[in-house]
Amino acid sequence: MENLDDLQKEILGKINSADNLKELDDVRVNIMGKKGRLTEMMKGLGALPLEEKIALGKSLNVVKNEIEKAIEKQKQVLEEKALNEKLSGETVDVTLPVRPEVQGRIHPVSKIYEEVAAIFGQMGFEVAEGPDIEDQFHNFNALNMPANHPARQMQDTFYLNNDPSKPFDMDTAYVIRTQTSGIQIRTMEKQQPPIRIIAPGRTYRSDYDATHTPMFHQVEGLVIDKNITMAHLKGCLYDFVKAFFEIDDLPVRYRPSYFPFTEPSAEMDIGCLKTKTELKVGAGTDWLEILGCGMVHPNVLRAGGINPDEYQGFAFGLGIDRLAMLKYGIPDLRTFFESDVRWLKHYGFTPLDISSMTGGLSNNGGLAR
Numbered sequence: 186m187e188n189l190d191d192l193q194k195e196i197l198g199k200i201n202s203a204d205n206l207k208e209l210d211d212v213r214v215n216i217m218g219k220k221g222r223l224t225e226m227m228k229g230l231g232a233l234p235l236e237e238k239i240a241l242g243k244s245l246n247v248v249k250n251e252i253e254k255a256i257e258k259q260k261q262v263l264e265e266k267a268l269n270e271k272l273s274g275e276t277v278d279v280t281l282p283v284r285p286e287v288q289g290r291i292h293p294v295s296k297i298y299e300e301v302a303a304i305f306g307q308m309g310f311e312v313a314e315g316p317d318i319e320d321q322f323h324n325f326n327a328l329n330m331p332a333n334h335p336a337r338q339m340q341d342t343f344y345l346n347n348d349p350s351k352p353f354d355m356d357t358a359y360v361i362r363t364q365t366s367g368i369q370i371r372t373m374e375k376q377q378p379p380i381r382i383i384a385p386g387r388t389y390r391s392d393y394d395a396t397h398t399p400m401f402h403q404v405e406g407l408v409i410d411k412n413i414t415m416a417h418l419k420g421c422l423y424d425f426v427k428a429f430f431e432i433d434d435l436p437v438r439y440r441p442s443y444f445p446f447t448e449p450s451a452e453m454d455i456g457c458l459k460t461k462t463e464l465k466v467g468a469g470t471d472w473l474e475i476l477g478c479g480m481v482h483p484n485v486l487r488a489g490g491i492n493p494d495e496y497q498g499f500a501f502g503l504g505i506d507r508l509a510m511l512k513y514g515i516p517d518l519r520t521f522f523e524s525d526v527r528w529l530k531h532y533g534f535t536p537l538d539i540s541s542m543t544g545g546l547s548n549n550g551g552l553a554r
């Protein structure tokens with residue numbers, strides 16, 4: 186039998202001089218593991234006469250407790266040491282200047298979102314949000330597009346089975362939203378007029394070529410209040426496009442159109458000049474469609490819980506990717522989503538170019554890029 190005092194001294198010494206957690210654990214296993222020295226001594230107790238067994242058992246327990254305490258204490262010391270070493274290895278000097286070659290870029294789509302929010306923000310609009318995975322009520326039905334409505338086919342919809350334990354059911358399936366218009370309904374459900382929101386978001390349709398990608402970006406707009414007329418719509422959107430394209434005398438026109446959720450509906454065109462090689466926004470002989478809009482259909486107000494006899498409103502929908510292509514002269518939409526660093530470096534924006542109406546919207550002279 187080993188001398189217990191010597192054993193305790195020896196082990197405590199080893200524990201306190203352990204330099205890392207692995208070493209400490211080796212000491213623990215060596216003394217208290219399955220075949221550890223203390224464990225073996227405990228096993229040996231069974232063969233002793235009762236009195237000796239009790240006396241030695243007590244002493245062994247005292248030693249064991251001491252050792253356990255010492256291990257726990259040293260463990261904390263070593264853990265703290267390991268953490269401090271890790272932290273000091275990961276120190277970042279935040280006072281270092283940014284190296285331009287590693288500085289990230291703001292994607293043109295994000296930049297356009299910021300610009301649109303800056304313009305509408307100054308007109309008193311708030312930013313609203315809705316889910317990418319949407320139910321058919323919000324994406325279609327409440328927007329005056331019931332199940333058999335032909336416009337539902339117009340928007341090649343991605344359906345999702347909302348209950349994998351059952352076979353796919355077209356009636357209850359969710360969709361990944363085909364438009365941000367559902368956020369109109371979600372906003373009305375939460376809030377009574379006056380409402381003045383824009384809602385940026387990703388939208389999805391089964392489509393893919395140089396000007397269509399299965400995921401794209403929209404901004405929805407909604408204004409509801411008493412005595413809102415088409416004149417408000419026209420004035421608001423005219424101010425928007427002038428500010429957005431940074432052209433004061435930008436020609437615009439509204440053409441009658443059809444959307445199920447607005448009546449009357451219109452599309453807004455801006456003046457431009459198309460040559461063989463260039464498309465120049467501003468005065469010219471051509472027109473370019475840039476958004477859809479209209480007076481909110483009474484059925485939509487009703488679906489959102491708002492009384493159409495008391496309130497009216499207008500709505501609009503913008504395709505953000507197209508705006509980015511137009512404003513920043515980017516020819517192929519598909520390149521937006523390729524994450525090519527060279528592309529981002531060329532078309533992206535530095536994070537410090539913050540869009541504001543007073544400080545400058547695009548910070549680069551608008552179309553002069």
Ligand code: DAH
Binds near residue numbers: 366
């Ligand atoms: N949701 C339409 C689309 O995706 C765009 C749109 C048109 C939205 C007219 C509107 C609107 O709010 O009034 O094609």
